[in-house]
Amino acid sequence: MxxxxxxxxxxxxxxxxxxxxxxxxxxxxxxxxxxxxxxxxxxxxxxxxxxxxxxxxxxxxxxxxxxxxxxxxxxxxxxxxxxxxxxxxxxxxxxxxxxxxxxxxxxxxxxxxxxxxxxxxxxxxxxxxxxxxxxxxxxxxxxxxxxxxxxxxxxxxxxxxxxxxxxxxxxxxxxxxxxxxxxxxxxxxxxxxxxxxxxxxxxxxxxxxxxxxxxxxxxxxxxGAAEAQTSYFFEVNDPAVAQAIVQEVDPALPVVLRPDGIEISAGRERAADIGTLLVQAGLRLYTMKPLTQSLEDKFLKITGSDQIA
Ligand SMILES: Nc1ncnc2c1ncn2[C@@H]1O[C@H](COP(=O)(O)OP(=O)(O)O)[C@@H](O)[C@H]1O
Ligand SMILES: [Mg+2]
CATH class of the missing domain: 3.40.50.300 (P-loop containing nucleotide triphosphate hydrolases)
Structure with missing residues (x-):
């Protein structure tokens, strides 16, 4: 009910x-x-x-x-x-x-x-x-x-x-x-x-x-909100190594290399697994954050930036 x-x-x-x-x-x-x-x-x-x-x-x-x-x-x-x-x-x-x-x-x-x-x-x-x-x-x-x-x-x-x-x-x-x-x-x-x-x-x-x-x-x-997350950013000390690690365990998973970390298309649970994997491989994982269009982006699109006080 x-x-x-x-x-x-x-x-x-x-x-x-x-x-x-x-x-x-x-x-x-x-x-x-x-x-x-x-x-x-x-x-x-x-x-x-x-x-x-x-x-x-x-x-x-x-x-x-x-x-x-x-x-x-x-x-x-x-x-x-x-x-x-x-x-x-x-x-x-x-x-x-x-x-x-x-x-x-x-x-x-x-x-x-x-x-x-x-x-x-x-x-x-x-x-x-x-x-x-x-x-x-x-x-x-x-x-x-x-x-x-x-x-x-x-x-x-x-x-x-x-x-x-x-x-x-x-x-x-x-x-x-x-x-x-x-x-x-x-x-x-x-x-x-x-x-x-x-x-x-x-x-x-x-x-x-x-x-x-x-x-x-x-x-x-x-x-609902967590499930909707489709990509995550992992800030690590060695992005290239992180990319290699992820590609080794899952060659099909697209990994975007960034100067300060990697970006992965994955839901919340998968992202948590990847975080664990990176840490276990000896990398320093500084932050892990969901990347979706923020409410701000949506709000700005709807209302126009001039209307934000
Ligand atoms: N008593 C009223 N008479 C005429 N217009 C009003 C009155 N109260 C609110 N408004 C108008 O209604 C609109 C919405 O106001 P309001 O509910 O105070 O908005 P918000 O709280 O989102 O800033 C505004 O355009 C305001 O000028
Ligand atoms: Mg008001």
């Missing part, structure tokens, strides 16, 4: 005035995956997110969360969602902890104290949680926002441009948290960004959106 999608976007369209902002978008997001909305500024990412969390109505189509349409039973559906749209609201002169307590009180039935400690731990703010938010770095505020969005144990977490304004270390931290959240807690995470390098590192799958239209969905990890 196929796993039930956490989020289903079905033929969603949005027009404002005469402008088509979102045009017939359809896709699904599953538990435990980090799913990206990638598109240049103005592509419609925020609009789509606003519709998912009920801040804006769609003109056509439907959005389902755990199989429940947000049109019919919004309360029921939105219970499963935690989101940060634009900047999370924080009281700068209160501590991180007091911000969370304040927010926790807004949930019907409340949030147990233990859950607050749990989310604080989860986002790595334990040591600073009693300090005022104004002393926090942007990355810490972002993490506090994530903690806030996670309080009620959502199974779908949506973050609009979460890395905006973060430095590289902050981005990396957030990325690691999100990946861990998805993997360990099975939460489906949706993030939007106009920066493909980030999405490439953070997401399992990416929907490329341009002018409100779905251009493509790319699988970046998992079996």
């Amino acid at each position: 196929e796993e039930q999608a956490v989020l289903e976007i079905r033929h969603v369209s949005k027009t404002i005035g005469s402008k088509k902002i979102i045009q017939d978008l359809s896709f699904e997001v599953y538990p435990g995956e980090v799913f990206g909305f990638l598109g240049p500024n103005g592509a419609g990412k925020t609009t789509l997110i606003r519709m998912i969390v009920g801040l804006m109505k769609m003109n056509k189509g439907d959005i389902l969360i755990h199989g429940q349409t947000i049109k019919g039973r919004f309360e029921e559906a939105i219970r499963h969602v935690g989101a940060i749209v634009e900047n999370p609201e924080m009281y700068k002169f209160l501590s991180g902890k007091r911000n969370l307590l304040h927010y926790a009180r807004m949930f019907p039935g409340g949030i147990p104290q233990a859950r607050i400690s749990e989310v604080v731990e989860l986002v790595g703010l334990k040591n600073r949680i009693n300090e005022k938010v104004k002393t926090y770095s942007l990355g810490m505020r972002q993490r506090l926002g994530v903690a806030q969005a996670l309080l009620h144990r959502p199974s779908l977490l949506i973050l609009d441009e979460p890395t905006n304004g973060l430095d590289p270390a902050g981005i990396r931290e957030l990325r690691d948290y999100l990946r861990r959240l998805a993997r360990e807690e099975g939460i489906a995470i949706v993030v939007s960004s106009h920066l493909l390098s980030e999405m490439e590192l953070m997401c399992d799958r990416v929907a490329i959106i341009q002018q409100g239209k779905l251009i493509d969905i790319q699988n970046l990890r998992g079996e």
Whole structure:
């Protein structure tokens, strides 16, 4: 049986005035995956997110969360969602902890104290949680926002441009948290960004959106992605010897000699075997990397380099 999608976007369209902002978008997001909305500024990412969390109505189509349409039973559906749209609201002169307590009180039935400690731990703010938010770095505020969005144990977490304004270390931290959240807690995470390098590192799958239209969905990890690899580069200390070794064991395998290594047409498993072979033959294997058209190439082709911020 196929796993039930956490989020289903079905033929969603949005027009404002005469402008088509979102045009017939359809896709699904599953538990435990980090799913990206990638598109240049103005592509419609925020609009789509606003519709998912009920801040804006769609003109056509439907959005389902755990199989429940947000049109019919919004309360029921939105219970499963935690989101940060634009900047999370924080009281700068209160501590991180007091911000969370304040927010926790807004949930019907409340949030147990233990859950607050749990989310604080989860986002790595334990040591600073009693300090005022104004002393926090942007990355810490972002993490506090994530903690806030996670309080009620959502199974779908949506973050609009979460890395905006973060430095590289902050981005990396957030990325690691999100990946861990998805993997360990099975939460489906949706993030939007106009920066493909980030999405490439953070997401399992990416929907490329341009002018409100779905251009493509790319699988970046998992079996599908690995199987699709058809060539690998091996950086070694003696490329000519490496070439000879590979040709000896498999004369039919095309090997391209490069100044710093060899390139071989092979899938992931075969490539791993070749790596072992080279090492066993006494060569220094510095790197081994898949060579396929990167998401960047595809993204550039689709959007035109001028549109990349
Ligand atoms: N309330 C609105 N009224 C009119 N146009 C809007 C409104 N909100 C967004 N837009 C337009 O919709 C398009 C998509 O915007 P947005 O969803 O913010 O894109 P993104 O988040 O991908 O940068 C833009 O052209 C924007 O100008
Ligand atoms: Mg936006």
